[in-house]
Amino acid sequence: MMRHVSTETDRWKMVAIVATILAVIMGQLVNGLSSFFTPLEAAFGWTRADIALINTAGLVGLAIGGIGMGVLADRIGVRAVSLVGVAVSAACFAAASAAQSLWQLYALFFVAGALGGGAVFGPLIALTGRWFTTGAGLALGLVAAGQAIGQGAVPVFNVLMIEALGWRGALFSYGAITAVGLLPLAFMLKSPPPAAVAAQAHASRNNARFGLVVALMSVAVFWCCTLMSIPLVHLLPLIEACGIPSAQAGGAVFVMMLAAIGGRVAFGRVADMIGPVQAWFVASLWQTSLVFGFTGIGSLPLFLAFAPIYGFGYAGVMTAILASLKSLTPPESRASATGIVIAFAWVGHGFGGYSGGAIFDWTLNYTAAFGFAAVAGLVNLCIVGTLWVMTSTPREAGLAA
Numbered sequence: 001m002m003r004h005v006s007t008e009t010d011r012w013k014m015v016a017i018v019a020t021i022l023a024v025i026m027g028q029l030v031n032g033l034s035s036f037f038t039p040l041e042a043a044f045g046w047t048r049a050d051i052a053l054i055n056t057a058g059l060v061g062l063a064i065g066g067i068g069m070g071v072l073a074d075r076i077g078v079r080a081v082s083l084v085g086v087a088v089s090a091a092c093f094a095a096a097s098a099a100q101s102l103w104q105l106y107a108l109f110f111v112a113g114a115l116g117g118g119a120v121f122g123p124l125i126a127l128t129g130r131w132f133t134t135g136a137g138l139a140l141g142l143v144a145a146g147q148a149i150g151q152g153a154v155p156v157f158n159v160l161m162i163e164a165l166g167w168r169g170a171l172f173s174y175g176a177i178t179a180v181g182l183l184p185l186a187f188m189l190k191s192p193p194p195a196a197v198a199a200q201a202h203a204s205r206n207n208a209r210f211g212l213v214v215a216l217m218s219v220a221v222f223w224c225c226t227l228m229s230i231p232l233v234h235l236l237p238l239i240e241a242c243g244i245p246s247a248q249a250g251g252a253v254f255v256m257m258l259a260a261i262g263g264r265v266a267f268g269r270v271a272d273m274i275g276p277v278q279a280w281f282v283a284s285l286w287q288t289s290l291v292f293g294f295t296g297i298g299s300l301p302l303f304l305a306f307a308p309i310y311g312f313g314y315a316g317v318m319t320a321i322l323a324s325l326k327s328l329t330p331p332e333s334r335a336s337a338t339g340i341v342i343a344f345a346w347v348g349h350g351f352g353g354y355s356g357g358a359i360f361d362w363t364l365n366y367t368a369a370f371g372f373a374a375v376a377g378l379v380n381l382c383i384v385g386t387l388w389v390m391t392s393t394p395r396e397a398g399l400a401a
Contacts, residue, residue, distance in 0.1 A: 007193060011131040015139050018124045019146025021082070024178055025089045028158075029058045029109070029117045032174075035158035039167040050102055056350055057106040061113025063346040066318045069115070070339025073123035074332065079189040085119025086182045092116060097168040122338035124189075129326030129334060131192045137276060140322040141268020145261045148246025148315065209390070213328050214337050216390075217321070218344040220383040223376045224284060224317055225348030226355065230373040231291060231310070231319025233353035238279050238366045242298050252303040259308035260315035267316025268323065270395045276323035277391055281384045283320050286313030288377030295370045321345070328391060352376070 033055045040051050073081040092112035099105045114228070125143065132139050161170035234258070239249035263283075272280040290310045297303050329337040352373070359369040 022147040023150025044272030052374035058109035058113040061110040063343040064113025065118025066339040070335040072336040089116030097275040099173035123155040126335035135269030137268040144264040221345040222348035223380040226352035226376040229352030230356040236327035256311035259311035263312035263315030271323040280320035283316035
């Protein structure tokens with residue numbers, strides 16, 4: 001009995017640690033740079049496109065590094081790889097404070113993505129899944145919600161730090177906070193008891209289509225994230241184009257992100273109840289059905305009402321993807337599989353954001369861009385539906401853990 005209580009406490013402790021690490025590191029890498037556009041423009045006269053490529057460099061690093069670091073984590077352990085990820089992230093954030101040219105920031109954020117974020121995202125998601133033989137959806141939803149909180153809070157924190165210390169002081173301080181706050185947490189990471197891993201390994205032993213499943217998931221998440229990134233990147237300027245001031249337009253995006261936190265947790269429970277692939281299909285159908293609706297809104301009250309409805313459902317996609325990875329891949333290869341699939345997600349995110357801007361430049365409005373997002377969502381739904389059928393047949397019953 002005492003052993004069971006100890007294991008139960010440890011697993012939720014791991015959830016809290018993973019959520020915190022991802023909030024701090026991924027919050028800065030994914031969209032924390034948005035706070036630095038104005039000060040970098042003022043300091044160097046760089047264009048916004050030039051500055052935006054700093055973030056792109058980090059995402060490309062995440063995509064490339066996530067694959068290699070996932071494989072390494074399967075071989076030498078998640079804690080060792082995560083310690084490297086935290087240390088490299090902290091060092092790169094701090095070193096960026098001394099940058100004098102764009103190429104230095106490109107290089108530092110690429111390394112922070114490849115050896116920092118890439119070393120923590122996939123491996124820590126895989127570790128969380130290994131701790132939960134059942135009920136993994138809720139745990140992964142909480143972890144994903146932690147990252148979402150970071151993505152919402154880090155830009156605000158950066159703004160306050162920039163106002164107090166300047167952009168260089170803000171970056172250096174963030175690096176120091178990352179090292180001091182996260183290295184002790186990374187040391188606390190540990191693997192679950194062998195019995196729990198053995199149970200999951202037995203459940204997935206007959207996974208004869210592992211390669212096909214990973215390939216289908218990779219293509220699906222590419223199109224899924226292509227859709228997702230278009231409103232994430234372009235919703236604010238779409239609202240501004242309706243004559244709504246930037247501060248009020250930002251409020252609509254903010255309520256969407258608040259709803260997304262709840263959506264990530266809620267869809268974790270949905271995944272536990274109806275199955276992770278089924279939950280992925282429902283969340284994908286939600287965002288595909290609603291994304292084009294943004295183009296038919298012209299007033300702030302309607303944006304404030306519609307954005308959180310969309311945000312609640314779109315956020316469930318990431319939780320369902322993570323739960324599907326846990327369910328459809330064997331534990332001994334899960335970090336590798338997660339790295340591969342999530343690499344396609346980051347590439348899709350970058351492709352969608354760029355495509356939305358390119359289509360706008362071509363058409364001078366966002367109607368076609370958000371229409372393209374809906375088409376991308378339909379492609380994703382076809383692939384996820386195929387996965388649903390594959391993993392529901394008696395022959396593939398062993399896929400579900």
